[in-house]
Amino acid sequence: MTAQAADLYKELVDILGEENISSEQADLIPYMKDSYTALMRKAIPFPDFVVMPGSTGEVQGIIRLANKYRIPVYPRSFGVNIAGSAVPYAGGLVLDLKRMNRILEINEDTMTAFIEPGVSWGQLRKEARKKRLDIIPIGGPYDTSPVGNFLLTNITPYSTRYPADRAVTLEAVLPNGEIIRTGSQATRTGAELNPYFRYAYGPDITGLFRGSLGNYGIITRLMIRLRPLAEVEKNVYYAFDSLEPAVEAMKSVERLEITRYSMLSNRHLSLRIAAHPDELRDAARRDAIMAGLPEYQLVVGLGGKSRQVELYEEMVAEEIIPRGGREAGFDDATRAVMDEMTEGASQKVLRMFAPYAGFAAVIGCVPAARAKDLNAAIRETVKKYGLKDALSGQPLEPELIVIPYDRCSTVYVEHEILYDPLDSEGVQLVNNCLRECYARLVMNYGAVHTMPNRSLLRVVLPSYAELLTGIKKMVDPNGIMMPGGPYTLEEQLKAEVQGG
Amino acid sequence: MLAEFRENIYHCLKCGACRIAYPEYTPICPSGERFGFDSYYAIGRMEIARAVLEGRLEPGEKMAHRVFTCTSCGACEEQCRPAVGNRPLKVIEELKADLVEKGFVPANLRNFLKNVHLYGNPYQAPREKGGEWALGSGVKEYRGEEYLLYVGSEGSFDPRGQKIALALAGILQKAGVSFGILGSRENCDGNEVNRIGERGLFEALAEENIRIFKELGVKKVVTLSPHAYNTFKNDYPGLGADFGVVHYTQLIRELIAGGKLVPKKSPAARVTFHDPCFLGRHNQDYQSAREVLGAVPGLELVEMERTRRNSFCCSGGGGNCYADLLGGGGDRNPARIRVREAYGTGARVLATACPACAVMLGDAPAAEGLEGLIEIRDVAEILLEAL
Numbered sequence: 001m002t003a004q005a006a007d008l009y010k011e012l013v014d015i016l017g018e019e020n021i022s023s024e025q026a027d028l029i030p031y032m033k034d035s036y037t038a039l040m041r042k043a044i045p046f047p048d049f050v051v052m053p054g055s056t057g058e059v060q061g062i063i064r065l066a067n068k069y070r071i072p073v074y075p076r077s078f079g080v081n082i083a084g085s086a087v088p089y090a091g092g093l094v095l096d097l098k099r100m101n102r103i104l105e106i107n108e109d110t111m112t113a114f115i116e117p118g119v120s121w122g123q124l125r126k127e128a129r130k131k132r133l134d135i136i137p138i139g140g141p142y143d144t145s146p147v148g149n150f151l152l153t154n155i156t157p158y159s160t161r162y163p164a165d166r167a168v169t170l171e172a173v174l175p176n177g178e179i180i181r182t183g184s185q186a187t188r189t190g191a192e193l194n195p196y197f198r199y200a201y202g203p204d205i206t207g208l209f210r211g212s213l214g215n216y217g218i219i220t221r222l223m224i225r226l227r228p229l230a231e232v233e234k235n236v237y238y239a240f241d242s243l244e245p246a247v248e249a250m251k252s253v254e255r256l257e258i259t260r261y262s263m264l265s266n267r268h269l270s271l272r273i274a275a276h277p278d279e280l281r282d283a284a285r286r287d288a289i290m291a292g293l294p295e296y297q298l299v300v301g302l303g304g305k306s307r308q309v310e311l312y313e314e315m316v317a318e319e320i321i322p323r324g325g326r327e328a329g330f331d332d333a334t335r336a337v338m339d340e341m342t343e344g345a346s347q348k349v350l351r352m353f354a355p356y357a358g359f360a361a362v363i364g365c366v367p368a369a370r371a372k373d374l375n376a377a378i379r380e381t382v383k384k385y386g387l388k389d390a391l392s393g394q395p396l397e398p399e400l401i402v403i404p405y406d407r408c409s410t411v412y413v414e415h416e417i418l419y420d421p422l423d424s425e426g427v428q429l430v431n432n433c434l435r436e437c438y439a440r441l442v443m444n445y446g447a448v449h450t451m452p453n454r455s456l457l458r459v460v461l462p463s464y465a466e467l468l469t470g471i472k473k474m475v476d477p478n479g480i481m482m483p484g485g486p487y488t489l490e491e492q493l494k495a496e497v498q499g500g
Numbered sequence: 501m502l503a504e505f506r507e508n509i510y511h512c513l514k515c516g517a518c519r520i521a522y523p524e525y526t527p528i529c530p531s532g533e534r535f536g537f538d539s540y541y542a543i544g545r546m547e548i549a550r551a552v553l554e555g556r557l558e559p560g561e562k563m564a565h566r567v568f569t570c571t572s573c574g575a576c577e578e579q580c581r582p583a584v585g586n587r588p589l590k591v592i593e594e595l596k597a598d599l600v601e602k603g604f605v606p607a608n609l610r611n612f613l614k615n616v617h618l619y620g621n622p623y624q625a626p627r628e629k630g631g632e633w634a635l636g637s638g639v640k641e642y643r644g645e646e647y648l649l650y651v652g653s654e655g656s657f658d659p660r661g662q663k664i665a666l667a668l669a670g671i672l673q674k675a676g677v678s679f680g681i682l683g684s685r686e687n688c689d690g691n692e693v694n695r696i697g698e699r700g701l702f703e704a705l706a707e708e709n710i711r712i713f714k715e716l717g718v719k720k721v722v723t724l725s726p727h728a729y730n731t732f733k734n735d736y737p738g739l740g741a742d743f744g745v746v747h748y749t750q751l752i753r754e755l756i757a758g759g760k761l762v763p764k765k766s767p768a769a770r771v772t773f774h775d776p777c778f779l780g781r782h783n784q785d786y787q788s789a790r791e792v793l794g795a796v797p798g799l800e801l802v803e804m805e806r807t808r809r810n811s812f813c814c815s816g817g818g819g820n821c822y823a824d825l826l827g828g829g830g831d832r833n834p835a836r837i838r839v840r841e842a843y844g845t846g847a848r849v850l851a852t853a854c855p856a857c858a859v860m861l862g863d864a865p866a867a868e869g870l871e872g873l874i875e876i877r878d879v880a881e882i883l884l885e886a887l
């Protein structure tokens with residue numbers, strides 16, 4: 001340990017106590033990788049310390065020290081982001097926020113929860129259900145944080161019932177060490193008496209943090225929307241033979257403005273959910289399960305009083321059947337698995353990338369009418385690179401998920417390319433293929449990605465990049481927050497954009 | 501060989517499901533809850549294993565602490581297998597074996613292994629004292645009775661374990677079961693030694709035990725500890741053992757069902773049951789102990805949130821009952837966490853069916869300020885009182 005590191009350590013101990021700081025390599029190693037870094041093939045240096053603060057005050061103390069010692073900071077809630085966004089690209093401090101796991105309030109009146117970043121979706125669901133509330137269904141795993149999810153933009157089966165964004169107001173420690181509270185929390189009395197309203201005092205500062213991946217500071221408390229548990233909650237599943245009518249059907253259903261959940265997927269994705277990884281490894285079993293799945297599947301979640309749900313079901317069928325959909329005839333076990341998945345915070349979602357854990361997501365948001373072309377472009381690119389399905393050895397068919405935004409005015413289209421990380425040639429091919437997929441998506445379709453990925457930001461207007469990096473510069477004058485990563489908003493990015 | 505687990509290691513999703521019980525959504529890993537860093541959860545240990553395989557991490561004492569604080573409770577695997585199909589505990593135990601081979605074992609565990617090697621038990625107790633716990637109880641040394649009662653080290657030498665052993669012996673006597681003990685010939689069963697990865701010592705212990713059992717003509721063994729039950733049942737047959745084995749709760753359940761034992765009253769009103777890892781998760785018996793408790797009139801059995809396959813380990817496995825690598829930690833201490841959970845059910849007795857659990861949980865009520873409010877008891881003690 002250098003003399004400077006030793007001084008920093010002493011000061012960190014004063015704030016956190018020895019048991020919450022470590023510079024042991026064995027403690028640091030697990031923070032240097034997520035399931036995406038394998039694809040990046042970038043060597044991640046050892047951070048200097050991992051620290052586990054327990055309160056906003058401790059986070060603030062750490063950030064002040066980081067500024068004093070000019071040392072990088074990489075916050076993480078559970079670190080499951082699968083985007084390589086929480087690893088310490090330039091060493092420094094990893095801030096593990098798992099200890100901050102208090103649910104400070106669940107308010108039945110405002111249907112909100114006030115949580116710290118170490119609260120998991122599962123923990124929140126469990127407590128919310130005690131008050132006949134629930135989390136708004138999510139796409140990701142239950143053992144991750146709503147705060148981390150919000151910072152990643154929260155990709156989830158949006159539907160007309162609930163706003164795309166669950167965040168209401170928040171408290172954050174800015175990279176310069178100051179504390180900010182957003183929305184109606186911005187005043188002292190607001191924070192105390194009315195922290196429940198997002199749209200206060202001008203531009204939406206809560207929204208500034210959405211998708212910011214830690215660039216603008218560390219969220220220490222988040223007020224998050226919940227939903228009331230309905231008397232009856234039900235999913236209806238429809239099968240389609242081709243993508244275009246399925247997207248059309250999803251659009252028309254969304255425009256009824258009644259859904260609680262809505263997601264379209266192809267059979268390759270459905271297979272991963274329906275089958276246990278051990279079944280996937282068994283070719284005969286895999287083929288048998290696949291044979292029972294429709295080419296495309298649209299699931300629509302409904303909820304309300306029983307009369308309401310009955311009526312909704314009819315209305316949905318009226319939209320779907322004429323567009324070529326038919327009821328999907330799953331067996332009970334498959335239906336149970338699918339239902340569990342759509343509930344959100346389910347173990348079944350973890351199967352999505354199993355058994356090999358290697359996956360690359362190609363994400364683009366476009367108007368619904370473009371989804372089919374986007375899908376064709378990705379499939380063509382995957383074919384061009386000759387990617388093989390690691391399980392069957394056959395040409396790879398990407399998994400497809402289509403999710404509606406705002407009554408399907410836009411669709412979020414995600415293709416997942418699964419691979420075996422032990423096949424290093426395959427990994428290289430996936431990497432090259434991924435790059436070309438994104439180039440095609442952005443250049444040919446104007447598709448939008450929801451995260452501030454630097455390679456994609458290179459094509460935005462200089463003024464846009466300037467605003468993003470300018471805000472960062474203002475709140476982070478010493479550039480301590482997450483330097484060197486693929487999502488870092490720093491001066492360098494502005495130069496890259498201006499240089500074309 | 502760790503390298504044989506390459507696929508498991510590289511196919512870890514980094515999803516963290518091994519940290520939280522599903523669908524209870526509660527923390528499940530005792531060492532992770534105790535120390536907090538990812539390196540103390542299966543998710544981090546998988547990464548340590550990967551780094552070792554890739555030569556990025558040199559083994560050392562500090563790293564060994566991260567690995568050997570795993571109690572082999574199996575909770576991570578119980579989450580990971582149905583979700584992802586991986587075997588994190590297998591990887592961790594292979595990592596332990598790798599460290600043992602390279603000579604990096606925490607000092608307390610080294611002592612444990614040394615004592616087992618020298619004395620046949622971790623308490624440094626001379627072998628001839630093996631049967632002293634039973635003096636005056638009428639329990640005899642084994643001479644071809646129907647059952648060999650294998651008491652194990654806690655039952656033989658730990659004062660808390662001895663009480664439980666006596667209770668069990670009392671029950672068997674009341675039921676008229678023909679049984680005997682090994683006394684001075686009893687040797688460590690090796691379950692912990694094996695889980696720690698000291699495979700040479702384990703095999704030596706097992707072979708010696710099998711030899712003694714064969715010499716004495718033992719056909720049926722009933723164990724006090726689920727740890728011994730586990731290794732006799734799952735590891736010994738591969739080494740040539742040909743005896744049958746039951747955990748005592750399984751035998752007692754049969755005795756009650758057959759009318760050989762008739763529980764009358766219970767002084768313990770509201771009881772919650774802590775599933776020992778080596779009875780429950782490792783051998784899927786969640787029922788026997790509950791049925792025994794359920795047969796006691798007036799006893800109300802309430803469940804903790806983390807129960808059966810999602811039971812929260814007391815932190816005594818993997819040799820930690822002796823090495824106590826998870827000790828301290830204030831309210832992050834796993835035994836204290838467990839006692840808090842038990843008390844939260846309204847139960848005034850936390851029952852278990854494992855002397856190691858009883859030892860580990862024993863001090864937690866006082867540390868939690870719950871002395872006199874909740875008591876740790878073994879199923880055998882509760883039943884004997886009701887007979």
Ligand SMILES: Cc1cc2nc3c(=O)[nH]c(=O)nc-3n(C[C@H](O)[C@H](O)[C@H](O)COP(=O)(O)OP(=O)(O)OC[C@H]3O[C@@H](n4cnc5c(N)ncnc54)[C@H](O)[C@@H]3O)c2cc1C
Binds near residue numbers: 079140156219
């Ligand atoms: C099988 C699987 C399926 C998934 N499916 C989905 C899906 O459908 N939809 C989806 O949205 N996600 C999905 N994910 C991704 C991811 O797990 C979730 O988005 C999850 O919510 C991330 O939470 P986390 O706590 O792990 O975040 P982290 O990984 O800890 O953090 C995410 C980002 O935010 C930063 N950060 C974290 N906490 C803070 C804080 N308090 N303050 C400032 N910055 C912070 C980190 O530096 C990082 O950049 C999936 C993951 C897996 C493994």
Ligand code: SF4
Binds near residue numbers: 542584
């Ligand atoms: S060990 Fe299993 S549950 Fe844990 S992170 Fe790896 S794949 Fe997920």
Ligand code: SF4
Binds near residue numbers: 813
């Ligand atoms: S076996 Fe138990 S202690 Fe070990 S990593 Fe798994 S859950 Fe944690």
